[in-house]
Amino acid sequence: MDFSGELNNSQLEAVVHASGPALVIAGAGSGKTRVLTYRVAQLLSNGVPAYRVLALTFTNKAAREMQRRVASLVGDMQAASLWMGTFHSIFGKILRVEAEILGYTRDFTIYDAQDSRNMIKQIIKELKLDDKIYKSNDVQGRISMAKNMLITPEAYALSDNIRQADKAARKPAIHEVYRYYAARCKKSNVMDFDDLLLQTNILFRDFPDVLEKYQRKFEYLLVDEYQDTNYSQYLIIKKLSALHHNICVVGDDAQSIYSFRGARLENILNFKNDYPEYSLYKLEQNYRSTTTIVGAANSVIARNQEQIPKELFSRNEEGEKIKVIRALSDREESVQVVNEIYRAARDERQDYSRFAILYRTNAQSRLFEEVLRKLNIPYRIYGGTSFYQRKEVKDLLAYLRLAVNREDEEALRRVINYPRRGIGDTTVEMLREIARLHDVSTWNVLENLDRFNQLSAATARRLVAFREMIDGFSAMARDEEAFPVARHVALSSGIVADLSGDSTPEGVSRRENVEELLNAVKAFSEAAYKENNEDRLARFLSEIALLTDQDNEKSDDTPKVTLMTVHSAKGLEFPTVCVVGLEEALFPSVQSVYSAENLEEERRLFYVALTRAEKRLILSHALTRYRNGEITSPRPSRFIGEITPCFISAPAPARVPPRTGHEHPVQARVERRVEAPVEPVEVGDVDLTRLRPLLPEAIVPGIVVYHDVFGAGKVLSVEGTGGNRKANVYFGKHGPKVLLLKFARLSAEKE
C-alpha cells in the first residue's frame, strides 16, 4: 500500500513506523484519526492478522468511526476481526471470558453510575452514617478514584494519606462504605464501570498465564486519546504491551479534559520514561481551521505551564475574525446566537448541520432549545438523560438483568415491587437485613424463604410468586434467544400493562420507549444472526450497559443544528461553532477557579471548544443569568480576554434584541390589560452597557428600568408583596405593562 499521496510527511512517518513504541502528538485537527486508521491498514497490509491488533478508544463513536474508515481501506471482513472498541467494552468482553477465575460468573451484569450510587446510598443508610455528611455523590467519587488508582478496600483503609484526607473532610468512614460496596457488588455478581478496568488489572496481576495469553494475542496496540487514560487504563496497556513493545499511542496533551474522572496527563508526558527506545512523531499542521482560529487557540493555550512543546499551524485561509456577542441576559444570548445561525443559514444558503452550539453544562441547553423551536430550526441535542436512563427503560432492563443474573441486587430492588405487587419497603428492608446477616445475596434469601418464618403468609405468598416469575424468565433466558425473552418479560412482568393504563402524553411516550427497547433487542438479534454471533440476552445487556446516548444515532436526514457540551464535542468539527456562556464561574466553572491545575484544565477545555470550528467562531456571554432559580450577574470569562485581540472583530455595542414577536411566554400570561391609556410618559434613553439586573425589592415607582423585550420603561406603581409583587411600567415603545416581578427580568443603569 502506498499512502504517500494522502498523507503529509509527519503523518506518513507515523503511519509507516514499523514496530516498537511510538508516541504521536497530534494537535487539534491535524489528522489524528487519519493516522490511526492508515496505520491499522498498514499493519494489515504488512501481513499482521487483524485479530492481533487491539485499538482502544474513549468513546464507542470513535471506535465505530475508526472501524468504518479502516473498512473502507481494507474491506469489511478484515476490519470486523480487529479488536477495536472502548477500554470498557474490550476489557468487559475479556472479563466475561475469564470471569470464573476471578470469582464471578460469565453472566455478571454491569452497574451503571446510577445503580452504583443507589447501592452506596443504601450502604450509607445501613451503616447508620449521616447522609448529610456522607453524600452519595462524594462517596461514589472517592470510591471511583480509589478503584482507578487500583486501591483496594483494604489498602484504602490502611493508607495514611487517604485516612487523613477523609478525616479532614469529616468522612472517616468512607473506607467502610467502600468495603461493603465492593463486597456487595461481588456477592451480586456485578461489576461497575471502574471494575471493568480494576478487575482486568487484578486478572493480569494474579494470573500471569492469562496475562501472557493476551500479550501474545495482541501483537500490536494502538491507543487513541492517550492523554485521557487513567492509572488503571495506563497499567493495563503497559502490561499488555510488555512483551512486544509494539505500542502506538496518539494524543494531545493540550486536549486533556478528563482529569476530574482520574485521567492523568502524566501518562502522555511520561511515555518517554516507560519506553526509552520510543519514536516521537508530531503532527502540527492543522487542516481543519482558518489561521485566525488556530492563532486564537494557540494564544489561549500558550498560557498553560504543563505542556509538550509544539506549534500548531494552519495553511488555510485567514478567514473571518471571531465574533464576540455580549448579551444582556441569558435569554437574549440564546436569541442572538440563534439569530446569528438563522441569518448565516439563510444568507449563505448553508444547511443547519454546519452549526454547533457548545456549552459548559447541559443545563444551558434549555434556552437555546426554546428559541430554536420557536424559529422552527431543527436541532439535535446530545447529552442529558439518555434513552437508557429513562425510568421505564431501566425498569425493563432490570427485569432482563435479573433474568440473566438473579443475584443482581439493584435490579432486584428496582422491580421487586414494580409494578405494585404488595411487597413494600419494610419487606424489602427485611430481606436485605437477612441477606446481610447471613452474608448471602438477597436473591438467595428469596430462594430459602421457608427458613425465615417472621413473614406473614400473605407477604410470603407474594414473594414466592415474584420468585417464580423471575425463575421462569431466567429459564427462558437460558434456552431462548434474546428477542422472544425480552418480549415475554415485557408482557408478563406487568410493565406493559402498567404503562398502558396511562393515556397522558408522558404515558404514551413511556410505552413507546419500552417498544423502542424491544426494537433494539430485535435489531441486536438480527445483527447477531448476520454476524454469526451468539444471540443471547446476556450479550445484549453487556453491550447496552456501555452505550451512551450518542451511540444511538437515529438516521434522519434533516440537517440539524448540534447542541452539546464542550466535552462531548471533542473529536468533532463544524464550519460554524458558537461557544456560549463564556462567563466567570460558568466557564471556567466555579469549582476550578481556585486551583491553578483545574484552571489549566478549563483552559484546555476552552481550547478544545475553539478548535472545533472550521471557518467561523462565535463566542457569547450574558450579563445576567438565572442559575438555580437565582439571578446572577457574572463577569465575562477571562478566557475571552486571553485570545490575542487581533483575532477578534471589533466589539459591537450591546444591542436591543431583535423581536421575534413571541418571546416570553411567561410574561404573556401575567400581562394585564391596563385601563385607559395612561398619558404617555417620557422615557429617556438607557445606556445598555451600564445595565445591572434589579432585585424585585429595588423596583420602586419613578425609576427607569430596562426590559429584554420591551426596552426602556418607567415604573409607575408597584403593588403586592413577595412572589406576587407586580409593577406597572410604562415602556417608551410598547406602552404600559403590568409585570410580575418574580418573572420579569428588569435591569437598570448602574449609578
Added chain:
DNA sequence: CTCTTCCAGCTTTTT
C-alpha cells in the same frame, strides 16, 4: 402498603 405532597439539592464534564 400506597398515594400525595412537600422539600432539598442540584449543575461540570462521561465510560
Added chain:
DNA sequence: GCTGGAAGAG
C-alpha cells in the same frame, strides 16, 4: 425549574 426522596395521611 426539575427530580427524587422523605414524610404524613388514608
